[in-house]
Amino acid sequence: MHLLFLGTAAGEGYPSIFCECGNCREARALGGRNLRLRSALLVNDDLLLDMGPDLVAAAHRYNLRFSTIRTALITHAHGDHFHLPAIEFRKESFTVVIRPPRLKIFGPPDVIVAIHNTFPNLDEVGVDVQSVQPFETWERGSYRFMSYRAFHDEGHSQCLFYSVDDGKHHLLYATDTGPFPDATWDALDGQSFDCIVLEETEGYGKWPQHMNFERFINHYRRFQSEGMLRPGARVIAHHLSHAWNPVHDKVVPILEPHGVIVAYDGLTIDL
Template sequence: MQATDGVRVYEPAACLADFRRLCIGVLPATEEAHHMLVTFLGTAASEGYPNAFCACGNCREARSLGGSSLRKRSSALIDGELLIDLGPDLMAAAQIHATPLDRIRYCLQTHHHEDHLDPAHFLSRSAYCGVTTAPVLEFYASSPSLARIAAALQRHAPDGALTGPEAEQKLNVRIRQVASGQTFEVGPYRVTSIAATHAPEAMLFLIEREGRRLFYATDTGPLAEDAWRMLAAASGPIHAVALDHTFGDGERSTGHLNADQFIEQVTRMRAMGLLAGDARVYAHHLAHHSNPSHPALTRRATARGYDVAYDGLSVLV
């Protein structure tokens, strides 16, 4: 474990015992019990890292190094019960990182793109695949995400409707349609959905529990002014940020961030007083063609004052 002010960073092996105790509700009560345990299940952009079909220098080095340089497509887990993005690599992540997903009660879906949403998981966690003990999943998503799910699961949802009682019972889910600009309760969490600069109706999430806040901000380009206003209106400072770093040392973009744009967003957050003094900022959603292997990227990031997420990283926020 490494401690930096109020945010503690746990290596996967070091935190596994505590994480398992948390998952079965017996984590000893401490002064940190109110902190959120955030686990990065995947940290790559849409093609994974290394890209299985690619022989570029970055992909070759990642294969050689292994470990933290191997990245699945992006998703995250909070406290073993709140999932961010029902992504295509969840099964592999659960196996590789010894992180069962059988306690998930809530899911926040950022957007409908294939690297973030795999509708087949609705079947995998239902009686259709022999699962009878999983809790009902409260699934929060935009209209385009729900439309994509309905199209994929048409024969399992009467008339393509996911919100009717028959479909919800068959799929063990309760659908909650949300849009950017809303604040809503998700179990013990208070969530504000903020418009991303990405696909239509893509969302970023400011997640709060008992005074601790995580800003989960991928996929996105430079934030729009409305997004900045919503962040400024938050009830308190942000303690951790997971921010798009897709294009790294590549060109500037309007739908993702490169390293310079990443720094510009973080600089503005600090200038506006949005970040707690001990806040940690993590580069997330990394593309193989624009970001080097994890050790090299970490050296660059450290020199510029931020951290790099990797698959299996768990942090107390």
């Protein structure tokens, strides 16, 4: 399984475009890994986890085309994970030489309703959709997926995260979420992973529906104690906010001693 992180910031990007905080200023001065686009993770060349609003920038930066993508899993309706207008560009007028193969999008019900409302004729964009509830398992192509309940945007939108098994390796992609709900821990019981991508939005912050440094490390320890990490498993911090996280170069010394890889845009992982 090949992973390419297309974007690793929280919702506003890092640096945030209107922000003059010390972290944003430092990120602008340093550049490189300290600059983060919004969430999307490319798995192999045919699966996209989240469709953030920076797909065009990422495609240009990494010389990608997304016509190979057959499946997309959307975690939730927040605009940094689900950029509805991107689907428009699958129309014939924007893909003038070869129509891309159909794309099937899985996501919580409010995401699927938004797609139907915006594109009443899904054939025009070559998209199929399927609504997902927490704790469903399903297969598509060589992949086996499972959905989990996230603790995020409680009372507003329906938020999921996912595991992906390609028959050889097992990935958990957990963003956005605060501490895992008990039902999610129950569903994870007995499962093990080669890679866990866990959000770390909050750094030194306290907002309960995201991970901060302390919660991240506590979850990492629980993954270890419950036997969820296969030999050589990678645990990756993702979705970092400028408001509570120092720049990349300063987060690495905080998390790396715990065995955590801090994601950056362009990070590739081969499992």
